[in-house]
Amino acid sequence: MGRKKLGWSRREFLLGGGMALAGACLSIEQTNQRRTGVIGRPLLKLDELARFVDALPVPRVLPASGTRPEPGNAGRKIPYYRLEMRQFEAKIHRDVKPTRLWGYGGASPGPTIEARSGEPVLVEWVNDLPGTHLLPIDHSIHGAGKDIPDVRTVAHLHGAKAPPDSDGYPEAWYAPGKSATYYYPNGQEAAMLWYHDHALGITRLNIYAGLLGVYFVRDSIEEGLGLPRGKYEMPLVMCDRFIDAQGQLFYPISPVPDEPWVPEVFGDATLVNGKLFPFLEVEACKYRLRLLNGSNARQFYLSFSNGQELHQIATDLGFLPAPVALKKLELAPAERADLIVDFAGHAGENVELRNGLLPVMQFRVAKTPPRGTGVLPKTLRAVPKTRESESVATRLLTLGEKDDMAGNPMTMLLDNKHWSMPISEKPRLNSVEIWNFANFTDDTHPIHLHLVRFQILDRRVFEPEAYYKQGKILYTGEAVPPEANEAGWKDTVQAHPGMVTRIITRFEGFTGRYVWHCHILEHEDNEMMRPYEVISPDAKEEPVAAAEVICGPLNSRRGSRRW
Ligand code: C2O
Ligand code: CU
Ligand code: CU
Numbered sequence: 394m395g396r397k398k399l400g401w402s403r404r405e406f407l408l409g410g411g412m413a414l415a416g417a418c419l420s421i422e423q424t425n426q427r428r429t430g431v432i433g434r435p436l437l438k439l440d441e442l443a444r445f446v447d448a449l450p451v452p453r454v455l456p457a458s459g460t461r462p463e464p465g466n467a468g469r470k471i472p473y474y475r476l477e478m479r480q481f482e483a484k485i486h487r488d489v490k491p492t493r494l495w496g497y498g499g500a501s502p503g504p505t506i507e508a509r510s511g512e513p514v515l516v517e518w519v520n521d522l523p524g525t526h527l528l529p530i531d532h533s534i535h536g537a538g539k540d541i542p543d544v545r546t547v548a549h550l551h552g553a554k555a556p557p558d559s560d561g562y563p564e565a566w567y568a569p570g571k572s573a574t575y576y577y578p579n580g581q582e583a584a585m586l587w588y589h590d591h592a593l594g595i596t597r598l599n600i601y602a603g604l605l606g607v608y609f610v611r612d613s614i615e616e617g618l619g620l621p622r623g624k625y626e627m628p629l630v631m632c633d634r635f636i637d638a639q640g641q642l643f644y645p646i647s648p649v650p651d652e653p654w655v656p657e658v659f660g661d662a663t664l665v666n667g668k669l670f671p672f673l674e675v676e677a678c679k680y681r682l683r684l685l686n687g688s689n690a691r692q693f694y695l696s697f698s699n700g701q702e703l704h705q706i707a708t709d710l711g712f713l714p715a716p717v718a719l720k721k722l723e724l725a726p727a728e729r730a731d732l733i734v735d736f737a738g739h740a741g742e743n744v745e746l747r748n749g750l751l752p753v754m755q756f757r758v759a760k761t762p763p764r765g766t767g768v769l770p771k772t773l774r775a776v777p778k779t780r781e782s783e784s785v786a787t788r789l790l791t792l793g794e795k796d797d798m799a800g801n802p803m804t805m806l807l808d809n810k811h812w813s814m815p816i817s818e819k820p821r822l823n824s825v826e827i828w829n830f831a832n833f834t835d836d837t838h839p840i841h842l843h844l845v846r847f848q849i850l851d852r853r854v855f856e857p858e859a860y861y862k863q864g865k866i867l868y869t870g871e872a873v874p875p876e877a878n879e880a881g882w883k884d885t886v887q888a889h890p891g892m893v894t895r896i897i898t899r900f901e902g903f904t905g906r907y908v909w910h911c912h913i914l915e916h917e918d919n920e921m922m923r924p925y926e927v928i929s930p931d932a933k934e935e936p937v938a939a940a941e942v943i944c945g946p947l948n949s950r951r952g953s954r955r956w
Pocket of ligand 1: 549551589591727841843908910912
């Protein structure tokens with residue numbers, strides 16, 4: 394993918410290129426000086442750090458704190474969990490000083506919640522954070538003004554089919570000392586979900602500070618597959634960060650005073666379950682690795698140092714029809730991949746998991762005979778195709794970016810609309826719609842819809858100029874079906890530059906207000922997020938014309954813009 398504008402990536406900081414803004418061209422050191430707390434603090438020298446000296450931590454499984462009556466059904470008692478968000482210090486590496494972090498249950502990633510399909514639970518999300526934020530807030534961003542508490546949180550369970558008042562609406566945040574109890578019915582198939590913060594205007598900072606964790610939904614079909622389990626199943630939560638020489642989180646800021654927002658952050662340190670360069674001792678047998686890309690903006694390109702194959706068995710929200718053999722795996726922010734990796738035939742070897750050429754973690758394969766008995770089934774679970782003929786509306790939604798005069802991204806927009814504009818997407822409960830994401834930018838945007846699971850129809854190259862001139866999509870290439878390993882249930886899709894990415898979904902579960910957004914957290918925080926509302930089947934609302942493109946010419950705004 395061509396990325397003409399990388400934003401404030403570290404490389405650009407170091408090269409000092411592409412950063413001219415109001416005549417200023419700052420290096421990372423100079424930028425640091427604008428931040429109290431990071432003044433004169435260079436970054437941790439990763440090249441000099443010993444690799445593979447810390448064992449991979451496995452997040453603990455959270456026990457229920459008791460039971461509570463089910464909302465709306467007081468006769469039934471359901472498990473009740475409590476997770477406190479706290480500030481704490483953790484060792485991310487043997488030779489790095491303790492790092493101040495925020496986390497659920499005093500850990501990052503937080504404890505894992507094990508839920509069962511069809512068995513509802515309650516989770517109380519308690520904000521016990523201090524009153525001062527760890528990271529630089531941009532008060533000029535919508536919803537992040539100086540008139541509200543700097544520290545505020547609202548938890549979202551990503552991938553959950555949850556009622557709207559338990560979904561973590563970005564404006565439903567609350568300050569330290571408060572909590573919210575959310576109801577998760579778990580009426581969905583086995584999958585790896587994840588919980589994370591979603592407070593309007595500061596989600597990128599709250600998650601970067603450590604507010605994320607894993608939530609598994611289990612079911613009997615999964616259990617019948619004979620997959621590796623117990624210690625042969627492992628969540629791998631991967632997040633990139635900048636760590637300064639004092640071992641503290643560093644979040645880059647722009648050179649513009651009072652507007653520290655940067656368009657994307659690509660840290661050079663990859664944490665796996667909260668450790669830098671961890672190792673895991675494994676037996677020479679099959680493992681089930683459940684990967685989550687919890688990064689703010691980074692896409693991972695993963696492979697093994699010995700070139701060994703892996704099999705993907707599930708996408709974001711459920712099993713694939715059959716395992717897909719891969720040598721490389723691409724994972725965008727918020728995407729999950731469920732993998733079977735077989736270390737048989739590699740006894741005694743050290744195998745590295747790499748992102749591109751860079752080591753992320755190491756697997757030490759034992760010489761002793763393995764005891765794991767997990768299998769890789771030939772088939773997994775049917776994924777019935779949602780038929781295009783079922784769709785009652787096709788929406789064309791642009792992914793756009795507004796730049797300042799110097800070509801620096803200022804904000805990203807969905808459908809050329811800001812967060813606070815009236816709701817324009819109002820699908821009816823149980824109806825099927827096709828959403829077409831036309832990407833006018835140079836970035837891949839991982840687009841996520843709350844509440845629903847969807848399927849990718851295809852991606853197709855189009856000509857942006859024809860759209861500017863006539864307001865019409867002119868395709869210049871063939872429609873490309875999704876890769877085999879994305880042809881399952883998804884909640885986040887990579888919308889590539891210069892392409893229209895088409896998804897199809899049924900709006901099942903609940904009526905009410907949800908959001909859809911880009912999961913590059915810097916984009917999401919700065920307007921690349923929109924509310925949408927599932928309305929009741931008989932609500933009076935103009936239906937969207939079926940299979941018609943409904944988007945007029947874009948209104949022009951001041952400054953240059955790239956759509
Ligand atoms: Cu990962 Cu709006 O969510
Ligand atoms: Cu979500
Ligand atoms: Cu984006």
